[in-house]
Amino acid sequence: MSELSTQLIHHPYAPPAGFAAPQPGVFKASTVFFANVAALRTREWKDKSGYTYGLHGTPTTFLLEERLCTLEGGLQCLLVPSGLAAIANVALALLKTGDEVLIPDNAYGPNKALAEGELMAWGITHQYYDAMNPADLAEKIGARTRLVWLEAAGSVTMEFPDLRDQMRICRQHGVLAALDNTWGAGLAFRPFDLEGDGSGNLAVDISMQALTKYPSGGGDVLMGSVVTRDLALHMRLKLTHMRLGLGVAANDTETVLRSLPSMSLRYRAQDASARELARWCRTRPEFAQVLHPALQGSPGHAHWQALCRTGAGGAASLFSVIFDARYEAAQVDAFCDALRLFKLGYSWGGPISLVVPYELQGMRAAWPPHLAHGTLVRLAIGLEATADLQADLLQALQAMA
Numbered sequence: 001m002s003e004l005s006t007q008l009i010h011h012p013y014a015p016p017a018g019f020a021a022p023q024p025g026v027f028k029a030s031t032v033f034f035a036n037v038a039a040l041r042t043r044e045w046k047d048k049s050g051y052t053y054g055l056h057g058t059p060t061t062f063l064l065e066e067r068l069c070t071l072e073g074g075l076q077c078l079l080v081p082s083g084l085a086a087i088a089n090v091a092l093a094l095l096k097t098g099d100e101v102l103i104p105d106n107a108y109g110p111n112k113a114l115a116e117g118e119l120m121a122w123g124i125t126h127q128y129y130d131a132m133n134p135a136d137l138a139e140k141i142g143a144r145t146r147l148v149w150l151e152a153a154g155s156v157t158m159e160f161p162d163l164r165d166q167m168r169i170c171r172q173h174g175v176l177a178a179l180d181n182t183w184g185a186g187l188a189f190r191p192f193d194l195e196g197d198g199s200g201n202l203a204v205d206i207s208m209q210a211l212t213k214y215p216s217g218g219g220d221v222l223m224g225s226v227v228t229r230d231l232a233l234h235m236r237l238k239l240t241h242m243r244l245g246l247g248v249a250a251n252d253t254e255t256v257l258r259s260l261p262s263m264s265l266r267y268r269a270q271d272a273s274a275r276e277l278a279r280w281c282r283t284r285p286e287f288a289q290v291l292h293p294a295l296q297g298s299p300g301h302a303h304w305q306a307l308c309r310t311g312a313g314g315a316a317s318l319f320s321v322i323f324d325a326r327y328e329a330a331q332v333d334a335f336c337d338a339l340r341l342f343k344l345g346y347s348w349g350g351p352i353s354l355v356v357p358y359e360l361q362g363m364r365a366a367w368p369p370h371l372a373h374g375t376l377v378r379l380a381i382g383l384e385a386t387a388d389l390q391a392d393l394l395q396a397l398q399a400m401a
């Protein structure tokens with residue numbers, strides 16, 4: 001008989017198979033065992049036929065990947081440690097020295113920072129294009145363009161582009177298009193069926209998401225996904241994913257698996273609340289402009305209307321307000337500080353409403369002509385009662401004045 005320590009580690013008991021419960025089991029591993037050397041030598045890590053190493057997948061990560069494919073209408077999925085890591089995975093897999101990437105001027109800021117930092121240092125150039133002007137995109141696609149980023153709605157300023165037209169242009173030029181689908185989350189529109197006829201003619205090539213937002217739903221997990229419908233493209237992304245050592249933790253994956261069933265209900269409720277508050281903000285004299293793609297007159301509203309479900313669940317619970325120019329930046333800061341339910345903080349998609357003031361000047365090549373001049377504040381609506389949030393906004397406006 002071996003020592004007790006060995007007995008405990010190599011214990012023979014295995015619980016009966018067939019355990020079924022609402023939530024799947026959580027499998028944690030760096031090491032994965034093989035039955036024999038032949039199995040170790042022949043096990044395939046590139047597909048879901050088996051397990052080789054924690055970084056290459058466990059039952060827990062395979063489950064989440066498959067559910068995210070269903071959510072977005074894709075066929076393959078990669079999980080990465082954050083939304084930004086998903087953006088980087090796409091860029092590093094598809095771009096090399098001498099190539100160019102096109103990014104919308106209103107894109108998620110760190111996407112632009114990656115282009116200006118590492119990509120530039122490695123001889124990969126970028127151009128920013130006007131997401132609201134398809135001619136500008138068409139003009140900027142050149143012989144060296146290998147990747148076009150799309151984002152709907154744009155970060156912070158919430159312009160909704162004509163995604164179909166943008167995809168048509170990318171197709172005409174034979175350039176890969178990657179969508180940052182964090183806002184739509186797979187719920188507001190179908191990224192692989194932009195035409196809505198199931199043909200896939202105008203499908204994006206890649207849809208990435210920050211699962212950090214609605215899929216997590218708790219403000220407590222960082223994760224990203226990269227979904228495709230083309231096996232060869234997926235393998236290019238997957239090889240880079242493997243060589244960079246990107247992986248996600250089992251407990252974080254479990255958290256997202258647990259939140260996913262309630263996601264469409266949360267998205268719908270938060271959307272309805274955000275629209276109600278955005279409409280109320282429109283009635284307030286303090287604001288020169290309210291930016292929410294579902295609101296008539298907001299930049300790109302017609303494009304939103306053409307692509308998204310127009311009822312609740314057709315938009316993320318984000319909108320921005322531009323204060324009338326008579327308010328100084330310090331007064332707008334005072335408004336943000338006076339909010340009690342809205343917390344100051346980045347990210348969104350969780351239960352608590354958030355507020356961030358932005359300095360638009362430094363974020364854009366030029367002040368967009370469709371935006372009023374004034375200080376911009378972005379509001380992310382959580383799951384609190386709408387009336388309480390409205391009262392909070394009102395008291396903060398009064399405190400500011």
Ligand SMILES: *Cc1c(COP(=O)(O)O)cnc(C)c1O
Nearest residue numbers: 082083084108182210212222223
């Ligand atoms: C939050 C966000 C990301 C990045 O997600 P992280 O998990 O925070 O890295 C990317 N794109 C958009 C549009 C986002 O809102």
